[in-house]
Every structure is written in C-alpha cells, then in structure tokens.
Amino acid sequence: MSFAALGLHHSLLAAVAARGYAEPTPVQREAIPLILAGRDLQASAQTGSGKTAAFALPLLQRLHTPPESPRALQTLVLAPTRELAEQIAQVIADLARDLPQSVKVVTAVGGVSINPQMMALRGGADIVIATPGRLLDLLAHNALSFRGLQTLVLDEADRLLELGFEDELDELLQALPSPRQTLLFSATFPDEVLGLAAQLLRDPARVEIAAGPPAVIQQRAIAVDAPRRTQLLRSLIETHGWPQVLVFVATRYATEHVATKLRRAGIGAIALHGELAQMVRREALADFKAQRTRVLVATDLAARGIDIAQLPAVVNYDLPRSAVDYVHRIGRTGRAGEEGVAVSFVSAATEAHFRLIEKRHELALPREVIAGFEPTETEVPAAATGGIKGKRKSKKDKLREAAGQTRTVESAAPASGFVWPAWRGAAKDQT
Ligand code: AMP
Numbered sequence: 001m002s003f004a005a006l007g008l009h010h011s012l013l014a015a016v017a018a019r020g021y022a023e024p025t026p027v028q029r030e031a032i033p034l035i036l037a038g039r040d041l042q043a044s045a046q047t048g049s050g051k052t053a054a055f056a057l058p059l060l061q062r063l064h065t066p067p068e069s070p071r072a073l074q075t076l077v078l079a080p081t082r083e084l085a086e087q088i089a090q091v092i093a094d095l096a097r098d099l100p101q102s103v104k105v106v107t108a109v110g111g112v113s114i115n116p117q118m119m120a121l122r123g124g125a126d127i128v129i130a131t132p133g134r135l136l137d138l139l140a141h142n143a144l145s146f147r148g149l150q151t152l153v154l155d156e157a158d159r160l161l162e163l164g165f166e167d168e169l170d171e172l173l174q175a176l177p178s179p180r181q182t183l184l185f186s187a188t189f190p191d192e193v194l195g196l197a198a199q200l201l202r203d204p205a206r207v208e209i210a211a212g213p214p215a216v217i218q219q220r221a222i223a224v225d226a227p228r229r230t231q232l233l234r235s236l237i238e239t240h241g242w243p244q245v246l247v248f249v250a251t252r253y254a255t256e257h258v259a260t261k262l263r264r265a266g267i268g269a270i271a272l273h274g275e276l277a278q279m280v281r282r283e284a285l286a287d288f289k290a291q292r293t294r295v296l297v298a299t300d301l302a303a304r305g306i307d308i309a310q311l312p313a314v315v316n317y318d319l320p321r322s323a324v325d326y327v328h329r330i331g332r333t334g335r336a337g338e339e340g341v342a343v344s345f346v347s348a349a350t351e352a353h354f355r356l357i358e359k360r361h362e363l364a365l366p367r368e369v370i371a372g373f374e375p376t377e378t379e380v381p382a383a384a385t386g387g388i389k390g391k392r393k394s395k396k397d398k399l400r401e402a403a404g405q406t407r408t409v410e411s412a413a414p415a416s417g418f419v420w421p422a423w424r425g426a427a428k429d430q431t
Pocket of ligand 1 (some may be wrong): 019020022023024025028046047048049050051052053425
C-alpha cells in the first residue's frame with residue numbers, strides 16, 4: 001500500500017517522500033484512515049514503529065488554518081519527556097513544510113525559561129507539543145486557551161503515568177473541552193493506562209502492532225565482571241567499528257564516569273542525564289544525532305523516545321530495571337528496518353536479574369565470553385547492587401540479589417556457539 005492510497009494531501013505526500021518513506025508502516029496504514037475519519041484511537045505501538053507520522057500526517061490534513069489572529073489551538077500533543085516533545089515538534093514541522101497554509105507549532109517543555117514559550121504563544125498556535133507540568137504553568141499564566149481544541153494526543157501514555165504525571169494529567173484533562181478527538185498511544189497497557197483510556201476515549205478504534213522490537217535487532221548477552229565493563233565496551237566499539245553506540249547506565253554518575261573514560265581512550269563520548277541543563281541535553285542529543293559524537297552514555301529517562309536514524313548498537317552497560325525498559329532500550333537500534341545489535345553486560349551480581357528479563361520475553365541468550373574479559377567473579381560482592389537501578393532496594397531487588405548470591409557464571413558459553421535468537425512475536429510486517 002502507498003501513502004497516496006491513504007488519501008493524504010499531495011504536499012504531505014511530497015514531505016513523506018522527502019523524508020525517504022517509501023510506504024506506510026503498519027501503524028500508519030491502520031491509524032491514518034481512522035484518524036482522518038475523526039475516530040478516537042487506542043493504539044499500542046512502540047517508538048520506532050513510525051507512530052509520530054501516524055498521528056502527525058492525518059492531524060495536519062485535518063487542520064483548518066483560517067488566516068485569523070490569534071490562532072486557536074487545535075491540536076495538543078502531550079509527551080512524557082522534553083526530548084520526545086521536541087522530536088515530535090520537529091517531525092510535525094518537517095511534514096507541514098509544504099502545506100499551502102503555514103502551520104504554527106509551539107513546543108512547551110520544562111527545564112528552559114518559560115518566557116520564550118509565552119512569547120511564542122502570543123498570537124496563538126495551531127499545534128502545541130507539551131510536557132504536562134509546563135503546560136499547566138502556561139495555563140496558569142493565561143498564555144494559551146483550549147477553547148478551540150479539536151484533538152488531544154497522548155503519546156507514550158504508559159511513560160506519562162510511570163513518570164508520575166497522573167495529577168498533572170487529571171488537572172489538564174479537566175480543563176480540556178469536549179467533545180474532541182482523543183488519540184492515545186502507548187507501548188504497554190497496564191491497568192492504569194487502560195483506566196486512562198476508559199476515561200478519555202469515546203468508542204475508540206483499536207490499533208495493535210505486535211509488541212516487541214523488530215526482528216532485525218540482534219540481541220547478545222556478554223558475561224563480564226562489573227569492574228571491567230568500560231574496558232570491554234571500549235574493546236567492542238573498536239573491534240566492531242560501530243560508528244555510533246548508545247550506552248545505557250543506571251546513574252547520573254555513571255554517565256559522566258563512563259563517558260570520561262571513553263574520551264580518555266580517544267573515543268568521542270558524551271553523557272546525557274536528567275539533571276543536566278536543558279540546553280546541554282539538547283546539544284548533547286543534537287551532536288549525537290548529527291554523528292558528531294560517537295558514543296552517547298545515557299540514563300533511561302534521558303534516552304526515552306529519542307530517535308536516531310540508523311543507530312547500529314545499543315549497550316546495556318547496566319541492565320534495565322524492568323523487562324519493559326529492556327524493550328524500550330533495545331528498540332533504539334534497528335529502527336525502521338535498519339539492522340542493529342543490542343548487547344547486555346551481565347555480571348555475577350546481575351545474572352539473576354537478567355534471567356528475569358529473559359523469562360519475561362521468552363528469551364534464552366547464551367552468555368558470551370570475550371577473550372581477555374573472562375569473568376572471574378563467582379559471587380555477588382557484598383556492596384554490589386549490580387545494574388539494578390533505584391535509590392531504595394525493593395523487596396524484589398532483595399530477592400534478586402539473594403538469588404544472585406548463590407549463582408556462579410557457569411552458564412557462560414563460548415562465543416563460537418552463539419546463535420541469534422528470534423524475538424518472540426516480532427512484528428511480522430515490520431520489515
Ligand atoms: P517513530 O516511531 O515515530 O519514532 O519513528 C521511528 C523512525 O521511523 C523515525 O526515524 C521515522 O523517521 C521513521 N519512519 C517513520 N515512518 C516511516 C516510513 N513510513 N518509512 C520509513 N521510515 C519511517
């Protein structure tokens with residue numbers, strides 16, 4: 001099926017072609033006609049599935065932009081992080097570039113001064129992409145009105161709730177007019193997201209794109225002692241000649257520490273974490289996206305939702321806390337049909353935790369051992385919390401640690417016997 005068959009305006013078709021999209025992805029094929037028809041939508045789709053264009057294209061087509069001032073806000077997109085909001089705004093602005101009427105897109109995110117955003121909203125806007133906290137601030141300043149709002153998009157609804165935006169969302173939703181069209185996108189549908197969907201959506205159409213990252217992602221697990229991970233990382237980058245790597249670590253400190261070590265070894269690396277000033281975060285991401293930096297060392301929060309074309313490798317230097325985060329992380333590679341590799345470092349202390357992740361995803365990755373980096377730790381060092389992120393140990397974390405203490409790394413298999421596993425339920429039509 002072609003984009004033209006979806007009934008899109010020729011200038012949108014030109015924009016899509018200019019971005020190199022040959023045909024719609026599955027979520028685009030299903031969602032675009034439903035959104036054009038004005039339906040509410042409950043869509044399960046990951047970042048990487050093409051979901052941004054899936055809502056941006058039909059919403060741009062449906063936009064009415066009378067030449068009056070102030071422009072009434074028609075479309076509001078809520079996103080969990082500043083980076084994702086900025087990325088969505090960029091995609092929308094690109095796609096709208098050749099439309100006959102100009103479209104005003106304003107990004108309203110926290111962490112930067114509110115004044116330029118208030119200025120930008122003077123005279124109104126057609127589309128606002130926002131994180132919930134800043135949007136409430138702007139509302140309190142009377143910087144915008146929802147009176148003419150036609151469509152609300154909640155992007156990554158699961159993450160919005162995970163990050164504790166529930167109260168802000170409640171407050172915002174009270175302020176929004178109805179009836180309106182509401183589109184809810186989420187990678188996962190725990191009870192809280194289903195509750196939100198039930199509260200917000202009217203007779204929604206459901207779009208489900210098979211969960212899990214595309215099959216083009218090769219997953220590897222390498223057994224290594226925790227103190228040797230930076231050296232192993234360096235060695236892998238050099239051996240494989242990866243032009244770019246996204247490295248996930250558990251803490252802000254680790255982002256700086258690993259990035260510094262790599263830089264000292266002559267590998268261009270930058271740290272990205274939530275406590276950096278927004279300007280610095282933006283620059284770090286822009287440098288990485290423009291391939292001016294080879295390695296980005298990031299925490300989960302900072303890296304959520306970011307889209308980097310053709311990212312060849314993701315490394316779990318520290319393991320993700322949850323099985324869901326594992327999917328989000330490794331989904332940063334293998335984007336839109338490109339091949340990618342996701343490597344997880346597993347030590348004696350984190351072995352039990354990684355097994356839980358494998359179990360959740362019905363994976364059984366052989367533990368590779370890399371020559372020169374053979375693990376020697378056989379039991380959990382007393383102080384190790386491994387890659388399990390979090391300030392306080394949960395009951396589950398303690399159980400995992402207890403399990404880890406009795407384990408040795410005898411499961412480490414020689415690299416030669418390694419077989420790439422097929423991902424369970426990989427999106428069949430995503431190739
Ligand atoms: P998203 O899920 O919106 O973050 O998109 C993931 C990546 O897929 C982005 O790099 C998009 O530019 C790209 N993309 C979106 N739609 C298509 C398409 N129809 N064909 C090829 N790439 C696409």
